[in-house]
Amino acid sequence: MALDSQSVSLTFPDGNARSFDAGVTPAQVAADISTSLAKKAISATVDGQHWDLQWPINADAQIAIHTMKDEVQANELIRHDLAHIMARAVQEIWPDTKVTIGPVIENGWYYDFDRAEPFTPEDLGLIEKKMKEIINKRDAVTTEVWDRQRAIDFYTANDEPYKVELIDAIPGDEPLRMYWHGDWQDLCRGPHLQHTGQVPGDAFKLMSIAGAYWRGDSSRQMLQRIYGVAFTGKEKLKAHLHMLEEAAKRDHRKLGREMNLFHMQEEAPGQVFWHPNGWTVYTELQDYMRRKQRAAGYKEVNTPQVVDRKLWEASGHWDKYQEHMFIVEVDEEHAREKSINALKPMNCPCHVQVFNQGLKSYRELPLRMAEFGSCSRYEPSGALHGIMRVRGFTQDDGHIFCTEDQIEAECAAFLDYLSSVYKDLGFEKFEIMFATRPEKRVGSEESWDHVESALEKAIKATGHSYTLDPGEGAFYGPKLDFKLTDAIGREWQCGTFQVDPNLPERLGATYIGEDGAKHRPYMLHRACLGSFERFIGILIENHAGKLPFWLAPRQVVVASITSDADDYVNEVVETLKAAGVRAEADIRNEKINYKVREHSVGKVPVILAVGHREVEERTVTVRRLGEKQTQVQSLEAVTNELSQAATPPDLL
RNA sequence: GCUGCUGUAGCUCAGAGGUAGAGCACUCCCUUGGUAAGGGAGAGGUCGAGAGUUCGAUUCUCUCCAGCAGCACCA
Numbered sequence: 001m002a003l004d005s006q007s008v009s010l011t012f013p014d015g016n017a018r019s020f021d022a023g024v025t026p027a028q029v030a031a032d033i034s035t036s037l038a039k040k041a042i043s044a045t046v047d048g049q050h051w052d053l054q055w056p057i058n059a060d061a062q063i064a065i066h067t068m069k070d071e072v073q074a075n076e077l078i079r080h081d082l083a084h085i086m087a088r089a090v091q092e093i094w095p096d097t098k099v100t101i102g103p104v105i106e107n108g109w110y111y112d113f114d115r116a117e118p119f120t121p122e123d124l125g126l127i128e129k130k131m132k133e134i135i136n137k138r139d140a141v142t143t144e145v146w147d148r149q150r151a152i153d154f155y156t157a158n159d160e161p162y163k164v165e166l167i168d169a170i171p172g173d174e175p176l177r178m179y180w181h182g183d184w185q186d187l188c189r190g191p192h193l194q195h196t197g198q199v200p201g202d203a204f205k206l207m208s209i210a211g212a213y214w215r216g217d218s219s220r221q222m223l224q225r226i227y228g229v230a231f232t233g234k235e236k237l238k239a240h241l242h243m244l245e246e247a248a249k250r251d252h253r254k255l256g257r258e259m260n261l262f263h264m265q266e267e268a269p270g271q272v273f274w275h276p277n278g279w280t281v282y283t284e285l286q287d288y289m290r291r292k293q294r295a296a297g298y299k300e301v302n303t304p305q306v307v308d309r310k311l312w313e314a315s316g317h318w319d320k321y322q323e324h325m326f327i328v329e330v331d332e333e334h335a336r337e338k339s340i341n342a343l344k345p346m347n348c349p350c351h352v353q354v355f356n357q358g359l360k361s362y363r364e365l366p367l368r369m370a371e372f373g374s375c376s377r378y379e380p381s382g383a384l385h386g387i388m389r390v391r392g393f394t395q396d397d398g399h400i401f402c403t404e405d406q407i408e409a410e411c412a413a414f415l416d417y418l419s420s421v422y423k424d425l426g427f428e429k430f431e432i433m434f435a436t437r438p439e440k441r442v443g444s445e446e447s448w449d450h451v452e453s454a455l456e457k458a459i460k461a462t463g464h465s466y467t468l469d470p471g472e473g474a475f476y477g478p479k480l481d482f483k484l485t486d487a488i489g490r491e492w493q494c495g496t497f498q499v500d501p502n503l504p505e506r507l508g509a510t511y512i513g514e515d516g517a518k519h520r521p522y523m524l525h526r527a528c529l530g531s532f533e534r535f536i537g538i539l540i541e542n543h544a545g546k547l548p549f550w551l552a553p554r555q556v557v558v559a560s561i562t563s564d565a566d567d568y569v570n571e572v573v574e575t576l577k578a579a580g581v582r583a584e585a586d587i588r589n590e591k592i593n594y595k596v597r598e599h600s601v602g603k604v605p606v607i608l609a610v611g612h613r614e615v616e617e618r619t620v621t622v623r624r625l626g627e628k629q630t631q632v633q634s635l636e637a638v639t640n641e642l643s644q645a646a647t648p649p650d651l652l
Numbered sequence: 653g654c655u656g657c658u659g660u661a662g663c664u665c666a667g668a669g670g671u672a673g674a675g676c677a678c679u680c681c682c683u684u685g686g687u688a689a690g691g692g693a694g695a696g697g698u699c700g701a702g703a704g705u706u707c708g709a710u711u712c713u714c715u716c717c718a719g720c721a722g723c724a725c726c727a
Binding site for chain 2: 216385475476
């Protein structure tokens with residue numbers, strides 16, 4: 001606090017402090033430093049808070065003045081103001097449109113509108129044009145703090161019902177800031193640029209139109225959302241658009257077709273028809289996982305697909321997830337009613353059944369049970385996405401039955417297991433989220449307190465850093481979620497580690513303790529890949545189809561240059577196959593250019609070309625995917641090298 | 653599930669109220685070649701399904717199915 005209430009002391013990033021009159025604005029501070037800074041200033045950070053140039057500062061504070069060179073703040077202001085400019089453009093073109101909210105998001109912003117007519121892709125061009133006009137007007141931005149009733153009356157009079165509802169939702173002690181540029185008005189807490197002309201008119205683009213529920217609530221009005229992206233300069237916009245093109249090239253649905261991995265069709269929406277190439281990847285990955293989990297002390301089991309509703313009622317899933325289960329009704333002879341079964345949407349209740357067979361001793365704990373569990377879930381049609389979100393999938397599922405004391409060691413062991421798998425599969429980096437009790441949950445508060453702290457203690461003991469994710473736990477218990485980062489920076493949640501005190505209780509799992517009495521085990525649900533389908537999708541996109549050699553479905557094509565080489569080509573293929581390499585011959589009557597192109601497009605990692613020279617010298621010419629350079633090697637050397645490359649990382 | 657868009661040859665896409673098109677892929681022929689498409693010929697379609705309007709619908713309208721984008725959902 002300043003001693004004199006008339007002045008405040010502002011400390012700059014270099015550590016120097018200066019005194020100003022209380023109520024000084026960052027604009028004035030910047031002007032006081034230099035006229036050039038006054039011109040370039042766009043906002044400030046005051047005690048860690050992003051601050052509008054026109055907002056008064058009434059207490060001592062740390063201050064930093066921002067210019068367009070401060071990427072983070074500049075992007076925030078540009079995207080934010082573009083949201084307002086877009087909303088104005090839309091209301092100028094279609095005055096009946098009601099405005100709602102328009103926040104800044106990664107790379108841009110969106111704004112939700114209520115308008116009877118749907119927007120069309122052509123409308124985006126119109127809106128962009130209008131936005132550029134608004135930017136060129138260089139309308140000054142002004143804001144005022146209003147009291148609640150005045151703002152509510154204002155929006156009621158202007159027939160903007162969504163704004164009235166927004167105000168009602170803002171906590172009573174927060175000031176309401178009204179925003180204008182030109183005659184156009186919005187409700188917004190800011191901060192903002194000083195006039196619309198500060199927005200770079202050539203560095204934004206409207207991307208798409210989509211529906212979105214008012215306030216994210218599926219029981220409420222569907223609005224129309226327009227997405228835009230914006231940056232501080234047009235080169236950055238270009239780079240972003242280029243990145244999107246690159247991402248589209250990696251789309252697993254496209255690559256899956258081009259590499260002949262799988263297909264999907266109308267008769268089985270959300271389910272995968274694996275082709276030989278794709279199934280090779282799948283089984284190679286599954287064989288790897290089977291070896292890894294065996295080494296980590298898991299016992300593999302396999303449980304039924306079709307299970308009577310009685311078990312799902314007992315587990316609680318019937319109540320909670322009936323809508324999302326595939327139901328199988330069977331007319332049984334002599335039975336009074338049809339038997340009603342569900343395809344298993346998960347493996348845990350079945351695993352408890354395996355656990356429950358025979359009496360278990362504390363000596364058997366921790367009991368690690370694993371299954372490549374084939375599950376079916378009737379996912380909402382709109383959720384389906386290639387092989388990433390499907391209705392039929394296989395989890396690398398596992399359940400650890402253990403005592404509370406064992407949670408910590410199991411957590412540590414799982415983390416080791418998971419890191420080594422991710423590393424082998426080409427993902428060096430992953431993030432850990434600690435998700436705590438959600439709103440809808442079962443179990444007492446005391447039990448949640450207890451289990452959450454046990455899990456937090458376990459993750460802390462491993463020394464890994466983690467991020468708290470409040471309210472995102474499973475309905476039965478807290479969990480750790482593992483998010484890996486792919487080659488183009490996208491995050492994918494794959495692994496999970498969940499503590500469940502609930503299901504053993506519901507399904508009556510017990511073990512005999514040291515004391516001779518029955519005790520309730522904890523159940524840890526855990527998965528590393530999540531599902532094979534989704535993980536393979538991620539692998540394809542991460543590697544842009546160029547899978548690591550050991551996972552590549554077609555590893556080597558031996559291509560003849562002249563048909564005189566055919567016999568030798570076949571010999572090379574047989575030699576490679578005997579050495580454990582997936583090799584095939586291409587002795588078609590085509591030119592080598594044609595063969596090279598076709599197999600490059602098909603993402604075959606190694607092409608061995610064979611002509612007269614190679615036949616005579618018993619060599620091959622090696623061409624690796626993505627490299628123009630070729631290399632002549634003896635058949636023996638190549639066989640050794642490729643045989644090594646074809647060996648899964650855990651067997652090296 | 654909701655909003656919007658889309659559905660034509662194996663793939664990518666053009667087309668129009670009146671006998672359905674291209675490129676690539678496929679089959680055959682010629683070509684035997686040196687690292688990302690050699691030449692020629694041929695075959696290939698219930699225009700997603702059903703109903704309606706019309707003399708006539710693949711085209712217009714409606715319903716359904718599937719896909720795409722986003723939202724909601726994700727045990």
